[in-house]
Amino acid sequence: MDLDSFNQIINQGENISVEFKSSEVRKESLAKEICSFSNTSGGVILLGVSDNGEIKGLNQNFNYEEWAMNIGRDHVVPSVTPIYSQIEINSLQVGILEIPKGSNKPYQTIGNKFLLRVGSTNRVATQAELMRLFQQSGMFHYDLLPVENTTINSLNSSYLSDYFTKYNIDYTDESDDERKKLLINTDVLAEDGSCTVAGLLLFGLKPQKYLYNASISIARFKGNLVGDELLDKQVIEGTLSNQIDISTSIIKNYIPVASRIEGNKRIDITDTYSERTIREVLVNAVVHRNYSISGSRIRIFIFDNRVECISPGRLPNTITTEKIRYGVSYAVNPVLVKFMENLRYIDKLGRGIPMVCSDANKIGKKVEFLEIGEDFKVVLWL
Structure with a gap:
């Protein structure tokens, strides 16, 4: 870290990714910081700095690097390997401990506490937050959970019949017991006869009756800010395939395209995103969103200069915003992925996002992938 970067961190103070610790910090306290940063988005711990940002320096007769590495190995489960360096400020040494975003979440202290970084503090993860951490790790799949108060009658028999016909199974001619099996x-269906989350989302009669915000909200603004005039807003519900098909058409119609009139025809004079590109972004959103975050929909914001697709849920442990550009993917909802592949919406070859990037490059546009809090955002610049 250079001096300018260091001063910038000091000036901004403690926050979601920065923590100050004195040279006398206890092992247990440092372990909590390492654990919480690993469970969130990573961060930096400055050793030898007081809470108010005053530089106090380190004890020159103590090996802080070895000490910090041992804490990451012995006091956090699974172990974490920080990156340690030092910088000299006004003849005082400050330790810089960089904690990467964890790839083996969830992490806990040896005191069995699962901690998260929230603002400039740490707190114990709630049950819902802990469930999401396990989901990111692949140890738990929310789309397999049974949905309360649902039965086979909550499903659309016509959708099921069409689906199984492709596999030479006549669903309508099967007995009730055979259908259930x-x-x-x-x-x-789950073993108790209720619908799974995936089953309801794919074949449900009214999925949003039970999964309230498993839908897509589309808003068109006049301008480039959320505070600008709202021209239109729609909420698209139904099965995932219906949501994708309807939303693709709406977005395509709303994307502004410069044109001119020649004779009796309107001629587009700027290239824009293809229907295939828009569809792929939507498929990625509905398949990989975190459905355990029940208080938020997928949101599509259409501005004059960009389209934003915001999907609830962080990227899985081993995935980064850079890796997805090269086709690296991980199925947060493997049952949804399986069915969407069978329904020809995806091919599981990891080609979707690279195709989006390639199509954007061909028309001179830029695509951004951002992880913001508990959301994943794709921005298609117009």
Whole structure:
């Protein structure tokens, strides 16, 4: 870290990714910081700096690097390997401990506390937050959970019949027991006979009756800011395939395209995103969103200069915003992925996002991928 970067961190103070610790910090306290940063988005711990940002320096007769490495190894489970360096400020040494975003979440202290970084403090993860951490790690799949108060009658028989016909199974001619067995074996129903989250989202009669915000909200603004005039807003519900198909058409119609009139025809004079590109962004959003975050929909904001697709849920542990550009992916909802592949919406070859980037490059546009809090955002610049 150079001096300018260091001063910038000191000036901004403690926050979600920065913590100040004195040279006398206890092992348990440092372990909590390492754990919380690893469970969130990573961060930097400055050793030898007081809470108010005053530089106090380190004890020159103590090996802070070895000490910090041992804490990451012995006091956090699974172990964490920080990156340690030092910088000299006004003849005083300050330790810089960089904690990467964890790839083996969830992490806990040896005192069995799962901690998260919230603002400039740490707190114990709630049950819902802990569930999301396990989901990111692949140890738990929310789309397999049963949905309360649902039965086989909550499903659309016509959708199921069309789907299984492709596999030479006449769903309508099967007995009730055979239908139930078939749906349990394909993860549409849970063992207790209720619908799984995936089954309801793919084949439900009214999925949003039970999964309230499993839908897409589309808003068109006049301008480039959320505070600008709202021209239109729609909420698209139904099964995932219906949401994708309807939303693709709406977005395509709303994207502004410069044109001119020649004779009796309107001629587009700027290239814009293809329907295939828009569809892929939507498929990625509905398949990989975190459905355990029930208080938020997928949001599509259409501005004059960009389209934003915001999906609830962080990227899985081993995935970064850079890796997805090269086709690296991980199925947060493997049952949804399986069915969407069978329904020809995806091919599981990891080509979707690279295709979006390639299509954007061909028309001279830029695509951004951002992880903001508990959301993942794709920005298609117009």
